[in-house]
Amino acid sequence: MDTIFFNTKVYDQQFFTECNKQYNHQIRFLEVPLNEGTAPLAKGSRAICVFVNDVVNSTVLHQLAEEGIELVALRCAGFNNVDLKAAAELGIKVVRVPAYSPYAVAEHTLALILTLNRKTHRAYNRVREGNFALNGLIGFDLHGRTVGLIGLGKIGVVTARILKGFGCKVLGFDIQQDREAQEAGVEFTDLDTLYAASDIISLHCPLTPKTHHLINEESIGKMKDGVMLINTSRGAIIDTKAVIKGLKSEKISYLGLDVYEEEGDLFFEDLSNKVIKDDVFMRLLSFNNVLITGHQAFLTRDALQSIARVTLQNITDFEQGRALVNQVLP
Template identity: 65%
Template sequence: MNVTFFSTKPYDITFFEQINADFGFTLRFLKVPLDETTAELVTDSPVVCLFVNDQANAAVIQKLAAQGVQLIALRCAGFNNVDLEAARQHGIRVVRVPAYSPYSVAEHTLALILALNRKTHRAYNRVKEGNFSLDGLMGFDLYGRTVGLLGLGKIGKVTARILKGFGCHLLAFDVMEDEEARQLGIEYVSLVELLNQSDIISLHCPLTPQTYHIINHDTLKLMKKGVMLINTGRGALIDTQAVIESLKSGQVGYLGLDVYEEESHLFFEDLSDTIIQDDTFMRLLTFPNVLITGHQAFFTRNALASIAETTCRNIQAFSQGTVSGNEL
């Protein structure tokens, strides 16, 4: 079974080649992302493997179908970059990795919270320059603070467990409620209540038409002044222009991002020798109370091994004419 990978990095090759020793697929790794200009690079390969910023819109899927592609295997949980209806129309099945290591993203969420609160990133730079002043570095105790989790799937619940260890009061808003979350001491509330009451708000919901820009001018106004806002979910959950205005006014006191709605032209690449043309992103970087990482929350050895394992099992199920359980 031939499999063509797009948006390949050295670590993808390392982990997939290790796992593939047990499966025996023929793997072809391409560095370029999938889009309308690169879809025709797929030759004699019934399976393509995509990542978060590869584009599989209707036009791309039509080209993939013409190249004989029968399966799109996503090596990620999100699938908003795939036109599922177009895939169905062309008889292309789509599978994903619904869970790999929720601990990786949850722990990175806490890393952003702690770094922003105690201003670790700023203190690190000061000390390197011999500046040991504490002015401007004051934080607050997480103990007793109210944290609102917008989305309470696997990652949200792991995040909740960690925050519970810090002594935080936990609120959650989700379309589904479950008993496990209640046993953790999480209180389900309405979206408005969560926004009104939370000192810290962390986003863990998928990107859907209903959640697109769920953080916007109107919802930002409902938050406590000086709120900490964390997004390790999907970039387009936040209206970036709206959050910039709230940073300027002080309504948002801290912003931690591992995702960005226009990240496909930025993240996963070394742009240190170029002039970044995204003025909105560059404006975010000017705020001292903003901390941005380049979509690295998932990036642990455990998660990469799990992603490769699940992806290969999804492809194996397809090759054997069975269903993996991870189809969309």
Template identity: 70%
Template sequence: MKTLFFSAKPYDRDFFTRQNQNHNFQLEFIDEPLNHHTAVLAQGYDAVCIFVNDSADAEVLDILAQQGVKLIALRSAGYNHVDLSKAKELGIKVVRVPAYSPYSVAEHTIALILTINRKTHRAYNRVREGNFALNGLMGFDLKGKTVGLIGLGKIGIATAKILLGFGCRVLGFDVEKSEEVEKLGVEYAGLDELYAQSDIVSLHCPLTPQTYHIIHTDSIGKMKKGVMLINTSRGALVDTQAVIQALKSGQIKYLGIDVYEEEADLFFEDLSDKVIQDDVFMRLLSFNNVLITGHQAFFTEDAMLEISKVTLSNISSFIKGGELENEVH
């Protein structure tokens, strides 16, 4: 099975090459992202393996089909970057990794909350310069605070468990209710109630037409003044311009994000010697109460091992025929 990996980084090559010892597939890795310019590189390959910022829209899928590609293997849980209707029309199967490690993202969510609250990133830099003053570093106790989680899938539940351990009251919103969630002590709430009562709002839902810009001017206006907003899910859940205005007014006092709506041209690359052209992103960076990481929440050894195992297992299942357990319809 000849498979071409787009947007492949050294860690992708390492984990997938090691895991491939159990399969002996023909794997090729390139740094280039998948788009309508690079799709022709898949000529002669049976499958392509892509990541979250690759594009598999209708135009790209047409080109892939012309090259003979029959399978798109996502090394991610999200699939909003794939035109599933077009893929079905072309007879291209799409498979994903539905749950590589919810703990990796949940724990990074907590890391953002703790860091931006206790300002450990700023304290680290101060101490290295011999500055041991505490002015500007005051935080708050998490115990007793109300945290609203939008999305209670595997990641949301893992996040809730950690927050409950801190002594937080956890409110949750999801389109489906789960007995497991209620047994944990999470209180289901409507969005308006969640916004009104939460000291911290954290996003853990997929990007769909219904959740696009779920955080916008109106929803932010319903939140407590001085709220902390955390997003480790998908960048387009948040209207960035609305968030910037809320940061300026003080409605949002803390912002921690691992994803960004226009991240495709930024994240996963070393741009330290270049001038970043995204003015909105640079405006976000100018706030001292904003903490941004570059889509690294998933990035643990455990998660990478699971991603490589499941992805190659998905390819193996495709070769054998029959029903694909992790197919995206």
């Protein structure tokens, strides 16, 4: 089936091209993101494929409908950038990749925790400059520490298992108390208890109206002094300005982010020769106890293969009139 892929990078093209040998769809890769200005490029196709920061609002969906688009295939788990109600009204189906590799994101979460704690990024730069001093590199044992996980889906459960392997006590909060999480050793509790008891708090919940700015001045005030805060889920779960206040007051002693509330104009692009005009983001970078990666937690060979396979199967199921097991409904 004719499908336009928006906002693609070299790795997208590599893994989708290889996987498509099994599916034989007619794919055209575009590097430009989907928005109101680029939506007309979908003309002549039945489906489009987009990523987390593409704009799929009501206006864009109306444009896509006019161009004959019947399917929006998300090559990601999140769908908060899609106006699902407008899509349904226009008869456009929306599918996603609900679980590609929970290990990829969970392991990146631990990479952020370990790097912030043991300051390996700072040690690496020191050693390359011939500086072998250890001042300022003191960390703490993860063993025996309490970690609070907000969101116990597949990624949260894998993260819990890894943390239990380190000897951590793992507290969890979710709207559902999953049996698999309990079997992994998670002790479910309420948010206030989790905030107060956790040395490390890691976010693994989807972005919804209820989780938007879940981490704010009030919730930060309930946390332990010197807490480590990690976010590999969605940027807008954190109120960034509130977190900056927490860093300045030293309430938050470590911050690890793979996502950022206003990442759409920054992440996935090389801006090294440009002036970054986001003052809030630049303020975050000024703290030596903040570690930011550019939404790369998903970026493993295993995850990219899984994303390509599930996305192309979603498109095939639509083309052949099968049930869309990964359809997202309003």
